Amino acid sequence: MQRITPDLRQPLFRTQSTRTVEAEAAARLPPHTLMQRAGAATARLARALAPHARQVWLACGAGNNGGDGLEAAALLQAAGLPVAVTCLTDDPSQLPTDARASWQRARNAGVRFVGQPPALGAQDLAVDALLGLGLTAAARPVPPDSRLLACLAALRGSAATVLHVDLPSGLLADTGQYAPGLEPDAPPGRGARHTLALLTLKPGLFTALGRDAAGDIWLDTLGAAPPTAGPDAWLAGRPDTPPRPHASHKGRFGDVAVVGGEALAQRGMGMTGAALLAASAALHAGAGRVLISLLGDAADADPALALQPECMPRHFDALPLDRATLVAGCGGGTAIAGVLPVLLQQAPRLVLDADALNAIAGEARLQRLLAARASQADWATVLTPHPLEAARLLQCSTEAVQADRLAAAQALAERLACTVVLKGSGSVVAAPERVPLVNPTGNARLATAGTGDVLAGLLGARLAALPPATAFDAAAGACWQHGQVADDWPQERACTALALARALTPDAARTV
Ligand SMILES: NC(=O)C1=CN([C@@H]2O[C@H](COP(=O)(O)OP(=O)(O)OC[C@H]3O[C@@H](n4cnc5c(N)ncnc54)[C@H](O)[C@@H]3O)[C@@H](O)[C@H]2O)[C@@H](O)CC1
Numbered sequence: 001m002q003r004i005t006p007d008l009r010q011p012l013f014r015t016q017s018t019r020t021v022e023a024e025a026a027a028r029l030p031p032h033t034l035m036q037r038a039g040a041a042t043a044r045l046a047r048a049l050a051p052h053a054r055q056v057w058l059a060c061g062a063g064n065n066g067g068d069g070l071e072a073a074a075l076l077q078a079a080g081l082p083v084a085v086t087c088l089t090d091d092p093s094q095l096p097t098d099a100r101a102s103w104q105r106a107r108n109a110g111v112r113f114v115g116q117p118p119a120l121g122a123q124d125l126a127v128d129a130l131l132g133l134g135l136t137a138a139a140r141p142v143p144p145d146s147r148l149l150a151c152l153a154a155l156r157g158s159a160a161t162v163l164h165v166d167l168p169s170g171l172l173a174d175t176g177q178y179a180p181g182l183e184p185d186a187p188p189g190r191g192a193r194h195t196l197a198l199l200t201l202k203p204g205l206f207t208a209l210g211r212d213a214a215g216d217i218w219l220d221t222l223g224a225a226p227p228t229a230g231p232d233a234w235l236a237g238r239p240d241t242p243p244r245p246h247a248s249h250k251g252r253f254g255d256v257a258v259v260g261g262e263a264l265a266q267r268g269m270g271m272t273g274a275a276l277l278a279a280s281a282a283l284h285a286g287a288g289r290v291l292i293s294l295l296g297d298a299a300d301a302d303p304a305l306a307l308q309p310e311c312m313p314r315h316f317d318a319l320p321l322d323r324a325t326l327v328a329g330c331g332g333g334t335a336i337a338g339v340l341p342v343l344l345q346q347a348p349r350l351v352l353d354a355d356a357l358n359a360i361a362g363e364a365r366l367q368r369l370l371a372a373r374a375s376q377a378d379w380a381t382v383l384t385p386h387p388l389e390a391a392r393l394l395q396c397s398t399e400a401v402q403a404d405r406l407a408a409a410q411a412l413a414e415r416l417a418c419t420v421v422l423k424g425s426g427s428v429v430a431a432p433e434r435v436p437l438v439n440p441t442g443n444a445r446l447a448t449a450g451t452g453d454v455l456a457g458l459l460g461a462r463l464a465a466l467p468p469a470t471a472f473d474a475a476a477g478a479c480w481q482h483g484q485v486a487d488d489w490p491q492e493r494a495c496t497a498l499a500l501a502r503a504l505t506p507d508a509a510r511t512v
């Protein structure tokens with residue numbers, strides 16, 4: 001068993017691949033072995049998480065996830081713990097074969113079966129073995145079982161530590177969304193939350209609503225081998241940032257040019273701050289030189305620029321488009337559309353954010369110019385949409401994007417032939433013909449204005465530095481570092497976008 005941390009890259013497997021792993025392992029092991037291993041791992045972690053529990057309550061469903069819970073209940077009871085089980089079926093003949101065997105073992109061990117969830121205190125432990133990999137999003141023929149809903153509500157609101165077996169019940173393994181009718185209807189309780197993933201890690205634990213549901217994540221492969229076909233996605237690990245040689249000069253770390261920041265005079269909505277944030281991020285993340293080209297009459301940006309004298313203002317026509325890494329769109333407003341054709345056709349390394357994405361979504365010609373960049377050898381293009389911007393580009397709803405974030409990011413990457421960072425909880429990095437990646441770092445501190453601009457600037461710096469990173473690796477590294485700085489943020493300090501930009505370093509070191 002291992003605890004999953006953001007440092008180590010990990011393979012992720014969807015339901016179908018996990019079923020293959022399960023079938024192959026089951027075929028070479030005596031019957032019931034996998035469930036016994038799953039129950040033993042659950043019981044071991046349960047005891048470690050709540051060594052002083054005065055009560056251990058296990059909520060067990062009518063499938064094999066419930067079987068894992070029943071197996072754990074038998075072991076915890078045998079170890080002398082005060083165990084109570086609520087089982088969603090009163091008739092063991094309704095259980096699948098393995099779960100039925102574990103139900104019998106729990107009975108034989110003397111486990112107490114209770115109809116209702118007991119009241120638990122903060123020192124107690126609840127084990128959630130209601131629903132696992134067998135959960136489907138398909139509409140159910142009957143409304144959800146009231147006992148299932150009561151158990152889910154008790155688990156979710158519990159003050160006790162909750163250990164989810166394989167998946168938080170109700171959460172879909174592939175997408176990190178809840179099955180219809182099983183969404184939480186109240187804020188979570190304050191107790192600690194853990195998930196013990198069995199056989200494989202599933203992408204839904206790390207993106208969309210999965211992060212909030214799962215808490216700390218553990219993995220026990222139950223001795224099964226990973227599938228030969230390889231993973232469906234990767235959980236990113238700490239990026240490999242090469243050390244900077246002593247004999248360095250600013251030219252080695254590349255020029256980043258930020259284009260954006262529509263002036264107040266343009267439409268009465270000043271957005272120069274966004275471009276300045278991206279520039280500050282690029283500077284602190286180690287770009288050799290940072291140029292900034294503000295759109296329109298940028299007199300309102302002068303005081304801010306004076307506070308960051310390292311950034312050099314430039315007219316758009318004076319930017320070295322062929323040499324610099326361009327970060328375009330942060331606070332770009334409508335003015336960005338005017339310069340996009342030139343950028344798309346002349347800038348070999350290009351990060352497109354915010355209003356640049358909205359402009360592209362609204363103009364077929366820009367989409368064609370964007371897709372045409374793929375035919376240029378060694379050109380790099382990264383798009384950094386949030387879900388609404390991705391929805392505009394895909395011409396679908398935000399809900400459709402969020403329903404399967406991995407699939408949406410991949411579809412966008414294939415359609416526009418570039419690297420895509422789909423932002424949000426568990427950002428997804430996708431590129432044509434590559435296995436997508438989910439970023440493990442970051443937290444709600446990043447849910448504040450301007451942090452997306454900081455990511456774009458940081459990405460520009462990573463793309464500009466030598467030795468050259470691929471667009472995909474630069475994007476993955478930037479997401480990881482951006483989130484890690486927020487994860488290391490001191491509790492007592494406000495995390496504003498500018499403070500975040502200034503906490504960046506060239507080597508992803510923890511220095512906040
Ligand atoms: N077969 C085995 O020996 C092993 C099973 N394992 C466990 O078994 C789990 C998978 O077991 P199953 O395939 O039996 O499936 P689950 O036990 O995860 O789920 C099946 C149950 O979910 C209900 N259900 C499905 N969709 C629903 C919905 N939308 N609303 C309400 N109820 C819904 C079904 O009616 C059924 O009762 C894994 O998550 C894992 O915990 C693993 O421990 C590996 C070994």
Ligand SMILES: [K+]
Binds near residue numbers: 065130165
């Ligand atoms: K579960």
